[in-house]
Amino acid sequence: MEVMCEACQRIVPGQAGVAPHADLGHQGTTESTQRGREGHTEEHFRCLVCDPKWLLEPDRWGVDIGFRLAP
Numbered sequence: 001m002e003v004m005c006e007a008c009q010r011i012v013p014g015q016a017g018v019a020p021h022a023d024l025g026h027q028g029t030t031e032s033t034q035r036g037r038e039g040h041t042e043e044h045f046r047c048l049v050c051d052p053k054w055l056l057e058p059d060r061w062g063v064d065i066g067f068r069l070a071p
Helices: none
Strands: 024-031 041-047 053-058 064-069
Touching: none
Parallel strands: none
Antiparallel strands: 024 041, 041 053, 053 064
16 A cells, blocks of 8 residues: 655645645646536646645636645
8 A cells, every 4th residue: 555755645635825845746737627627727746756646726717726636
């Protein structure tokens, strides 16, 4: 069983204003493919220490809605 590093464990999903930690590498930006979020952009991140994928996406008004784990 894999365990997240301490920095990833401190990320609270859905909490606005959380900056990516030093080992969270930016993987690029794409258009969302999730139903109901078409036309929104998603920033993709991957932790270089423990390897989970994180998404950072603004809501439809451009407001930060925090990180979430990628499906």
